[in-house]
Amino acid sequence: MNYKKVGFLVLIVLSLAVLLTTHGQRQSVEPPSLLSIQEIAKLATAEAYFDVPVMLPPESVQLWGIPVPFTKKSYLAIGQGKVIAGINTEKITEFTVADGVATIKLPEPEILEWKIESNSWRYWDDGSGNLLQFSIHDIHKAELMAEQQMVERAKKVGLLERANDNAKKTIEKLLRSAGMREVKFI
Numbered sequence: 336m337n338y339k340k341v342g343f344l345v346l347i348v349l350s351l352a353v354l355l356t357t358h359g360q361r362q363s364v365e366p367p368s369l370l371s372i373q374e375i376a377k378l379a380t381a382e383a384y385f386d387v388p389v390m391l392p393p394e395s396v397q398l399w400g401i402p403v404p405f406t407k408k409s410y411l412a413i414g415q416g417k418v419i420a421g422i423n424t425e426k427i428t429e430f431t432v433a434d435g436v437a438t439i440k441l442p443e444p445e446i447l448e449w450k451i452e453s454n455s456w457r458y459w460d461d462g463s464g465n466l467l468q469f470s471i472h473d474i475h476k477a478e479l480m481a482e483q484q485m486v487e488r489a490k491k492v493g494l495l496e497r498a499n500d501n502a503k504k505t506i507e508k509l510l511r512s513a514g515m516r517e518v519k520f521i
Contacts, residue, residue, distance in 0.1 A: 377447055379421040380501035383494050387451065387481040388413045411459045412477040416451035418489035420444055420498035435516040439506065444498040446489065451481050 389412045426442035456474070489495075507518040 375424040377421055377423050377425075378502055378505060379419050379447055380444075380505060381421065381494050381498035382417055382419045383489050383492065384415065384417045385485050385488055386413055386415055387485050387488075389477045389480045389484070410473065410477070412474075412481070413457050414451045414477070414481045415455035416449065416481065416485050418446060418485055418494060419448040420489065420494045421447050422498070422502045423447075429521065432515070435514070436519065437510045437515040437517070438519045438521060439510075440521045441499070441502060441506065444495045444502065446486055446495070449482055449486055449489075451478050451485070453478075 390410075422442055422444050424442075427439065429438070429440035431438045456477070503520055510518045
């Protein structure tokens with residue numbers, strides 16, 4: 336996760352809170368602009384953690400196209416990872432403010448980041464590849480397969496919908512703290 340961007344978002348929210356409140360009295364501030372919202376960059380609003388099993392298909396070392404005995408290997412690998420979803424605020428193109436009402440059209444939520452924890456892998460082999468060890472190539476292949484599965488599972492369990500709902504809540508709180516009395520999403 337890009338901590339600089341998250342830190343920047345926290346800084347914006349805190350700055351707005353300080354600007355809006357001085358010893359309990361409201362001050363008038365300039366209404367937010369499209370550019371000020373786009374500067375957030377990416378707003379991560381939902382995450383999910385998964386155990387991802389990957390079955391590596393059987394492979395054998397081949398010599399002139401003939402499988403070499405005792406070199407077939409087949410593995411089951413299970414890794415743990417997380418998927419982060421949210422919105423890219425740079426893609427917001429419609430934002431208006433009139434009479435204390437902010438109207439905004441958010442972009443579609445997207446998967447912002449995914450990662451398998453490299454030290455979380457557990458491996459089991461079928462015992463038939465007595466002459467072969469699990470290689471770096473095998474680990475890389477398992478990670479790629481796991482990442483694809485994890486992103487698909489995140490979409491199936493509704494992570495994008497949750498990210499969209501959370502993004503709306505976050506943007507609404509941000510705009511209300513900037514003095515908007517109402518926020519409409521189109």
